Amino acid sequence: MRTNRAVPYLFLLPAIAILLLGLGVPLYNSLVLSFYDWSFGQAWADKDYLGFQNFRRLLGDPTVWGAVRTTFVFGFWVVLLEMIIGVGLALLLEKPVKGASFFRTIFVLPLMIAPIVVGLIWRYLLDARNGVINYYLEAIGNAIPFLQNLGFERLPWLGDPTLAMVSIVVSDVWQWTPFIFMIVLAGLQGLPSSILEASHIDGANWFQMTWFVKLPMMRNILLIALLMRIIDVFRALEVIYIMTNGGPGSSTRVLSLLLFQTAFTSQDLGYAATIAVLLSVILIVLSILLMLYNNPLQDKAA
């Protein structure tokens, strides 16, 4: 198409202006702010320049490293469980059955509901006094006393450090396993049938087909799904904020929640910006990795 040279930029202008104002300026502000000490109510001109002091504080701050560790523990369990359950279910339910679209609609629901609502629901289900889960645990334990040794009793789900971690993992697995399930299912159904038939004729059984044919062919899709979940682990905040607010103690305080609390509760904006820079760097690195595997803006013709 022969056009004026400025035309492409004019079409891009509104989007770029919004991206600059809505993402670019805040990111730049975070970067600037991370070199200052600034709290709520202080005039912008009165902020104190600290140089790299915030970053030095960050590197030696056990709170930050504790939050990083918590993020890894949380991320390890949710990603492991969601990948195993999601991939497993997709393999078992790969064959289309009647009504599959109805079931798929149901599985999408948790992904569409507001994270804060997911948090509210699970906080209610796991409530120590009114919670449905505790009631049935106790009821089963009373009916079969032996099971009481296995934890079938009223449990302080959100009040005990380990159980609180279990709780946020459970809610995340509930919400996000369908995501893996659907991506893997779409991938499986897109596999070329000729190769599957060939290996079938060669006498491969279900396990061999799955392990040596399907999963290797799905490697890229699995990697992308994995990366997307890891990225979301670092972004996860709202469900945990509602369920435990990082507690008890700091047992469920993931990095993004620490960022939120440093800004909102401690009102230490300079240091919060430093944590924001750390989180942004992690997410940008992961996004670049994701882009290397899958660049949706590449020309299909090229």
Next chain:
Amino acid sequence: MQKTVAEGLEKRTRRANDAVLSRDDFLRYVALIVLALVTLGPIFVMFATSLKLPVDIQARVPRWIFMPTLSNYGEVITTYRMIPYLISSLIIAVGSTFITLLTAGMAAFALARMRFPGRGLIAQTTLIIRMIPPAVIAVAVIGFWISWSISDLSPGVRFTLPEGLGRGDILDGSQIGLMLFYTALNLPFSIWLLFGFIQQIPVELEEAAIVDGANLLQVLFRVIFPLMGAGFAVSAIFTFRIAWNEFILALFLTSRYTKTLPVFASEFIRDDGVLWGQMMAVGSLIAIPPLIITFFAAKQIIAGMTAGAVKG
């Protein structure tokens, strides 16, 4: 004779295969139903709780059969004055969806159909910043928000609700701000989603329009956009979902009068306990629009979610 034996054998194996298959299918259905119950259970509990009186909520034994009541909904509307927040949420979600579709459509058109210096850089930058979480933006913005008291500025559009429904201006600076941030958060995804849709449209259509004397804006609005219904639908669903559901930025940036529903819902967690009934009522109201959308457009939603991984 031999042939009939072979046929008989084949028939028998086929029948055996059928039997095996249907047993497998039976197990599949059992698995699917169990999964569906696990998925729906928590959502069902929310709706059920929102329809319960406090006496049913506080009952020691969970009550699955109870007299449903709308009293929680009535209370959040009258006592807690929810209507202004509902309208605020709607304005923000619909507004940012509309702006996102328009600007993302234009940008995707330029990226898909034109060659120009900086194209690769712009494309890659949008992909790299697409995962920046709202919390990062919130930290950088909140200070300025407060020191400039942007949320107290009103851009001139004022509209006050009748007394009794709750008072307050419906639109102020914080909504414009939230629309800006939600649009920025959604643009990268929408741009590349629409990029894929534009690429599927044959270029000949545009060339024909240009030969007929149309300029590029006319090509975009009269030729391309009308063919992108499906792309816009997916993009709109995902933008609406973020803008309607988002909590952290809204918590930071909304003023007393223009809270969004998620912020409103969180206020029922109090120091002296949680008002479960009222909170579940607001939670249900937040969940209803996305649930309805899902029932009508599950296929498109799945296409959008898997596009990132499967298509590429």
